[in-house]
Amino acid sequence: MLATILVAGSFLASEKLAGIINPFSLTLLRFMGAALMLLPIIFYNQRWRRSILPTLPRAMIISLFFSIFFICFFESLNTTTALNTGTLYTLVPLITALLCILVFREVVTIKQIAVYFLGVAGTSWVIFNGQLDLLLSLSLNKGDLIFMAGIFSMCCYSISMKFLYRNDEMVVLVFCILVGGSLWMALALLFSGQPLQWDLLQGQSVYNMAYLVIGATLATVYIYQKTTIVLGPARVNAYIYLNPALVIVLLFLIDGASIPMAVVPGILVSSIATVILQKGHAQESTVES
Numbered sequence: 001m002l003a004t005i006l007v008a009g010s011f012l013a014s015e016k017l018a019g020i021i022n023p024f025s026l027t028l029l030r031f032m033g034a035a036l037m038l039l040p041i042i043f044y045n046q047r048w049r050r051s052i053l054p055t056l057p058r059a060m061i062i063s064l065f066f067s068i069f070f071i072c073f074f075e076s077l078n079t080t081t082a083l084n085t086g087t088l089y090t091l092v093p094l095i096t097a098l099l100c101i102l103v104f105r106e107v108v109t110i111k112q113i114a115v116y117f118l119g120v121a122g123t124s125w126v127i128f129n130g131q132l133d134l135l136l137s138l139s140l141n142k143g144d145l146i147f148m149a150g151i152f153s154m155c156c157y158s159i160s161m162k163f164l165y166r167n168d169e170m171v172v173l174v175f176c177i178l179v180g181g182s183l184w185m186a187l188a189l190l191f192s193g194q195p196l197q198w199d200l201l202q203g204q205s206v207y208n209m210a211y212l213v214i215g216a217t218l219a220t221v222y223i224y225q226k227t228t229i230v231l232g233p234a235r236v237n238a239y240i241y242l243n244p245a246l247v248i249v250l251l252f253l254i255d256g257a258s259i260p261m262a263v264v265p266g267i268l269v270s271s272i273a274t275v276i277l278q279k280g281h282a283q284e285s286t287v288e289s
Contacts, residue, residue: 003223004239008246010216012254013208020205021197023074026212027067028185029198033213034221035178042175051172056180058164059173063180065157071188072150080143083127086244087138088147090123093241093277096155097234103159106234112280119241119273125266126244158224158233165229174222238277241270 017026042048076085094116100106128134165173189196201209228236245267251257 001239003220003227004242005246005250006215006220006223008243008250010212010220011243011247012250013211013216016208017201017205017212020200022194024071024185024189024192024194025196025198026209027070027074028182028189028196029209030212030217031178031181031185033209034218035175035182037214037218038171038175038178042172048169048172051169052176055168055172055176058166059176060180060183062157062160062164063177064184065153065160066177067181067184067188068153069150069157070185072146072153076143076147076150078143080141080147083134084138084140084144085147086127087124087135088144088151090120090127090241092151092154093119093234093237095151096158096237099155099159100232100234103163104232106232108234109280112277115273115276115280116238119238119270119277122266122269122271122273123241123244126248126263126270129260130262130266155233155237158228158237161225161228162233170222170226174218174225177221177225178217235278238274241274245270 014026021029042052073085094113097106097108097112097116101108124135224236245263248257248259248263248267252259
């Protein structure tokens with residue numbers, strides 16, 4: 001829940017940074033800033049220093065999936081809308097659950113599949129502000145197909161977090177993932193030919209960037225890595241259904257924006273779907289143990 005709230009806050013911070021520097025450079029700074037914060041902690045501990053090289057190859061694979069998601073997301077926005085990407089992103093929990101069947105031999109019942117679709121319906125209702133005509137007019141284009149590739153990569157990111165875990169020192173693994181993400185995004189920035197523009201971050205934008213580095217990158221990567229190993233990718237990704245609702249709540253608390261009554265049914269439906277999925281996965285874990 002904490003990670004989900006932090007991610008919801010990142011939407012607010014990112015919106016305020018939009019247009020100041022290009023998104024590839026913004027993501028690179030997020031990864032680099034978070035990695036640099038962990039650097040002195042890692043190098044102070046001799047055992048952690050020795051763990052970097054054995055951990056780095058697997059972390060490079062994990063961070064590659066994470067970086068591909070951001071690359072596809074930014075590229076897709078050239079030919080699609082934020083509403084389309086927000087709607088398609090609600091498919092992440094369902095696709096992750098299906099991949100868990102193949103990779104971890106997890107059992108997903110018809111009832112759970114139905115609840116996943118219920119979560120998609122609830123979050124879509126919030127995203128489209130309760131306007132059914134907008135939802136029905138949704139049509140896929142080239143940008144949507146690119147973002148679908150990013151969604152699949154995000155699912156693989158969650159799967160790889162658990163699949164490639166080898167009883168690593170958690171702080172070392174997170175550091176290596178952030179280093180890997182920095183390298184992949186640096187390559188993306190190089191091939192795109194876009195400038196860094198970090199000098200343009202001034203005033204309030206510095207605080208928004210600090211939140212993205214500390215709260216939305218360093219803290220969330222650590223929390224997601226730790227919880228994915230314990231709870232599993234499907235259960236962790238089910239919290240995605242709460243993201244649109246949490247963004248609206250944070251806008252109300254921070255910026256004083258009103259909560260449209262039209263989205264309340266969607267918030268309730270997505271919240272109920274999340275609770276049902278968490279209880280269902282928890283009961284399965286109890287039976288297996």
